[in-house]
Each structure stands twice: as C-alpha cells, then as structure tokens.
Amino acid sequence: MDLIAELQWRGLIHQCTDTEGLQKQLDSGPQTVYIGFDPTATSLHVGSLMQLMMLRRFQQAGHRPIALVGGATGMIGDPTGKSEERNLLSADQLAANVAGIEAQMRQFLRFEGDNAALLLNNFDWMKGYSYLEFLRDVGKNFPVGTMMGKESVRARLGSEAGLSYTEFSYMLLQAYDFVYLCREHDCLIQAGGSDQWGNVTAGIDLGRRMLGKQLFGITAPLLTTSDGRKMGKTEKGAVWLDRSRTSPYAFYQYWINVGDEDVLRCIAYLTEIEKEEYDQLAEATAQDPGRRAAQKRLAEWMTGFCHGEDGLQAALAASKILFGGAIEDMDDAGLNEIFADVPSNDLQRDSLTGEGLWIVEALQQAGLVKSGGEARRAIKDGGVYLNNQRVTEMDLRLSASDLASESVMVLRKGKRNYALLRFAD
Template sequence: MNASHILDELSWRGLIHQTTDEHALRELLKTPQAVYAGFDPTASSLHCGHLLPLMMLRRFQQLGHKPIALVGGATGMIGDPSGKSEERVLLSEDVLAENVAGMQAQMSRFLDFSGAAAATLVNNLDWMGSWSYIGFLRDVGKNFPVNVMLAKDSVKGRLEQETGLSYTEFSYMLLQAYDFAHLSQEQNCLIQIGGSDQWGNITAGIDLGRRMHSRQLFGLTCPLLMTSDGKKMGKTAKGAVWLDPNRTSPYAFYQYWINVGDEDVLMCLRFLTEIAQDEYRTLEQAVASEPQKREAQKRLASWMTEFVHGSEGLQAAERATQIFFGAEIADLSDAQLTEIFHDVPSATVTAVELASGLSLIDALVHVGLAKSKSDARRTIQQGGANINNLRIDDVDYQVTATDLASETVIVLRSGKKKFALLRTSDSPI
C-alpha cells in the first residue's frame, strides 16, 4: 500500500462510512493498534459477505496494526437482529462449534497469524460461557439504559414491524458490547470495525467500555457491500457465493465476479481488492471509455479468484471459461463438466450403445440440439456440429467412448453457443 496512514487508504477506497472522533482516531492510529471485527458463525464457511470486514482487517494489518478476528460462538447462539426483518433460527451448540471451526480454518488464508503484527483469532464463547444470567445482568446489564437501546436503528426497525423483536435478540446488543469491553481490557483493543449496520452495536460497546472501565474506545464502519439497485452482493439464484470451493467452485466464483455490472465493478475493485490507486484509475477510465471490453470485470474476477482459491483455482476457472469460447474439452472430471454446463440440457445413452457407436446425427437429435435427423444432417454439413468443441463435418461420424471428455460425459455443441451433454447410463449425475 502506498498510503502512510490507514485512514488515508480507507478513504480513497470509499471504505469510511462513520467514525467516532475521527481526529482522535487518526492520532491513535499513528502507532500500531489492535483492531477487531466480529463474525457470526451462521455456516461452516465464510461467504462473500465476510470478505469486506476480512479485507478491512487485512488492510489494517498491512499497515502495521494488529487484527483480531472474533468468531461469535456465544453471540451466534442468539443472532444479530441488525438488518434482519425476522428472528433467525437458533442453531444447536454442535452446529455452532462446527461452524466456528470451519470459519477459523478459512481465516488463516487471509490474515497473517505470525510476525510483529500477528493476527489473533478469538471466540467469545471462551469468556461468555462462564457468565451466569444473574451475574451478567448485575455486572453488565446495569450499565445499559433501556431508552438508549430502544433508540438504536436495529431495534427501532424491528419494533415497527409486525414480527417484533424477542427479548433474546434484544439482548444481543449487550453481548456484542461486552465483547468490546472485554477485548479492551484483555488485549488493549480500542478500535472496533464493522459494516454500517453495526453502528448501533459498536457505539453500545464504546459506551459500555466507558461505563465499566473508564476507557475511551473508537468505532469505524464501512459501507455495506450492496449492488447499485440495493441488493446484497454475493447472492445468486442458488444462494450465497461461498469461499469454500466445495460449496462454490472456483469456476462459479470467477463467473460471479466477471458478470458484475459496470455500475458495481469499480466499487468491488475498491472495496475488495488490493490493486493500487494508479491501476484503479486506469480501470475506471476503461469502464468509462470502453465498457464493452470489460477490462475491470476481468481484473476483478482474476484478482478475487486467485486471492481466494490460489493460482490453481484461477487457472481452472479461466480454463473452464475458455471452453465457452471454443477451447478443446478434454481431461476433465464429471464434476467439473457438470459445474461448467450446469444449466444445459442432457440426455443418456447406455454404455453398450456408446461402445458399439451412435451416429452423430442421432446424438444431436437425442440431446435436443436438432429437431430431426435432416436438421442434424444440415447442421453437420454446414460446419455447426462439435464434439467437445472440435468441429465434426462427417455426416457418418459415429460417437463412441473415445469421445468422452470425462468419465461419463460427452459435450455436444450446435453452432456457437448451443451446448448439450450426452451421458452414459452409469453417469453418477
């Protein structure tokens, strides 16, 4: 990073939404500080929504500060009402423990847990678990004015809805606030960061730290990762875009980012990548002058995929993408081909039929790429028939097991973009 101060780096990227006492915070951050962000373990994998706070912590670390990633083993049992229109389904302790372990393992890929500014991973169940209900009310709850809690946007919004707000969720603010007070004492952490929807929880923690320990604490929020039409980024028709390759493949991950619209791609480059300001300005100009080339999207997709899935993941994603533009299909697995061609039609033949040979004309009709045998014949004669992206112009061609692109799948194409899969009967899909 070229910026000498973390607030300067965050500022040009548009990552500062709100701060408490920015002048004092700037002075404090002239020396290395511990900074924490919290992550609720609602699943065993991080998803794209977690990338923004993770990258915030990473940026602090790169400029010499000490990040603390807090996984909410305790608060996850309650669920944060901020930004939610209804109460979450409560998870069991076993599921929460599994989720915490999965998230902890992933975080080590994004934060450095060694060196002078080593990151720390903490679980608030470690200090919350020993509290009794009476003890928490007496020592922590007495420091919370109810009128202040009711004034928080996360509470007001829910109270105005028919679903209302349970006492359980109402208490969430106390738990997160105590996390901040606890970390200020145990790890001298004076700064909490989070998304803009966390402002109420952060300021509650600042107030609690003052009341319990007479400490001045600071908060900083960043904008939420939202599309220009007000939707959360990292969501698809299939659900969240996960960082776990077993949930969202590197190819699907790459495709998500390369398909980001022109109106959102620059925000993503600023918020989520580490490209320098000079390169960003160049890409900004490319979006304005030659948007059809999608240079910014290509840079975003390649940077994000390599960052999350490594160079091998990026290479696999780029290879899969090239297949749609005519690259030969060979030496792939059934799973890889199914991922790439998840929304194209398919048909099945028996292994015996394939062993004895199936005419390409019949194959095109069978998978639905031709309406009739005469239609299929014309497609072949006109050079529009392809097997695994290799053109076949022989109308008498026999499709056999030697044409398999993976264990049990052959990819057929008619014209430039009409794909279908021919599977053998022992296909596991």
C-alpha cells in the same frame, strides 16, 4: 501507509465515531482493532470479505487485527436487519461453523511475526459467566433508553414479528466483547459493516462506563449493488468462500458478470489493486465497456486471492471451454457446472457399445437439430463440434472413448449452441 487516507479513497468509511481522534490514535503507534464474525454457517461468504479485507488493511498498515468468532453471540443471533427471529443453532452446529470459519480466516490474515493477528471466540470468556454476574457487572451499565433508541431494536419492535428478550440481550453481549478485548488485549478500535453501527456505539458507551476508556468505532458500507441489493447472492444461493460450496469457476463467473455500475466499487472495496491501476480500469470502462477490462481484472484478482493460483487457472480453463476451448481433464461435476444452463438428455450407456451412436442421431437426441437432414447439412458446413472438436465425418460413430468425462459428452452446433448427452447404465 496513511490508513485513513487509503480507506477514504476506497470509499470504505461509512461512519466513524471520531475521525480526527482515530487518526491521532493510529498515528501514535500500532493499535489493536477487532471485527466480529457471526458463525451462521461452516463457511464465510462474499459479504464477509468486506470485513476480512478491513482487518487485512489494518494489519498491512502495522496494526494488530483480532478476528472474533461469535461462538457465544451466535447462540442468540443478531437481530440487526432481520425481520424475524433466527432459529437457534445447536452447540454441535455452532462448533462446526466456528471451526470452518477459523480455518478460512487463516487464508487472509497473518498469524505469526510482528503484529500477528489473533483469532478469538467469545464463547471462551462467556461460558463461565453466570446470568446474575452478567446482570450485575454489565446490565447495570446499560441504560434501557439507549438500547430502545437503536435502529435495529426500534425496527423489530415495530414489526409483526416483534423482538424477544433473547435477541434484545444481544447488544449487551456484543458490547461486552469490546470491553473484554479492551481490558485483555488493549483493543481500542472496533470495525464492522454499517448495519453494526448501533452495536459498535453501544460497546463504546459500555467501555466508557466500565473502564473509563476512549474507544473508537468505524464502519464500512455494506456490499450492495447500485440498486441496493446485497451482493454475493445468485439464483443458486450465496457465493461462498469454501470451494466445495462455490467452485472457483462459479466464483470467477460471479465476478466477471458484475455490472459496469458496480465493478469499480468492488475493485476499490475488495481488492488490493492500487489507485493508479484503479484509475486506468475506470478509464478503460468509460471508453470501452464492451471490453469488460475491469470485470476481468476483478474476477482474476478475487479468484486468485481466495482460491490460489491453481483455483484461478482451473476457473480460466473452465471459462475458455464455453468459448470453444479444449475440454481436457474434466470430470462430470465440472462439466455439469459449466453447462448447467444448457439443454441435456440422458441415454443408455450401452448405446456407445457395438457400432456406437451415430453422430446424426446424437445431434437429434441432444435437441440441436430437428431432423437427420439438418444434422447432415450442419456437419457438411463445418458447424458441428464434439467436445469442442469439429466433426468432419458424416458417418462418425460415437463410443465411450468420445466421452469428455466419466459419463458426459458435449455437443455444439455453431458458435455457442451447446447441449450435453449423459450416459448411464
């Protein structure tokens, strides 16, 4: 694979310290490349996929990736792009975050066989480094003028929050990671997001001063929408790769709702869909955007890749329910997530005992009709559904056997007018 050409057609090269030199280095034989990941949570999020896929592409091209978890740098926090200093995490929280991230990375990178990936934690080589030793070995090779010239530093120094010495020192720690990995693992390439350019070039400069080595840096664009907003966030917060924090259904829904102006870029950046199919999807989007062919392909690829075939099938089944598909093998949590935005009402569970709850009353309780007469007309016209099954009996009485899950009943009037009834003791 011509890796540089692959990255270029996908739009994944934002900056490169020496494109021609990097091409020659890659052509000379298998190389080692690293990307750092900040352990601010127990899970990576959608924004992290840009970097995970970059490492994966290097590995598929025959090179060795190093996924570096910042157990040490995470104790300080990167000031890049932050308007104020982060809260410092405890050692226990950092350890839990590192463990969660390490487990996820094994889904995306191959850690055995030829050019097996390495999973490293910079805390392992920083924990025994004394402050005086670090200043002597690293600090003396770091011109303050160079640090002051970095955009991340200038922006914070000019802000109301300012910049603490702790955060100011972050650049030294990340730069030393590059030196350490070069010395111990023959790593000559660092990749990252475009916001990391200052830290990447600082590491290259430190490598030249401490080791006399030619190092390379390459950054990818940030994952943003066409109007500049970061992708991977919803009203409920970040879109996580951990299914316990973002379910496969919610993950799928996020991608299928990406706008026409962003979907093709997401396919190029995040998937392994080849150029020929990409061009076909681009043409289909231009000719008939209403079909949302690109969004469907993106959502299916991303969900299957991140959550496996079982996660994809669960997401597809849940999505079909919104369009009248059968409600089968669902639990309360799943139904509540699918119908999070529809009206609901809570009733006593004993209303389902004895004669049961009359369907006409149920429709009124759900707010789908304003009167019994309106409910009867809707049933007569074939426009009422219980758990997506058409109701044909005007005198239907609902019991616990009509629940779609442990305690939820799904009612629908017309094609898309849903409501939930929840029954609790």
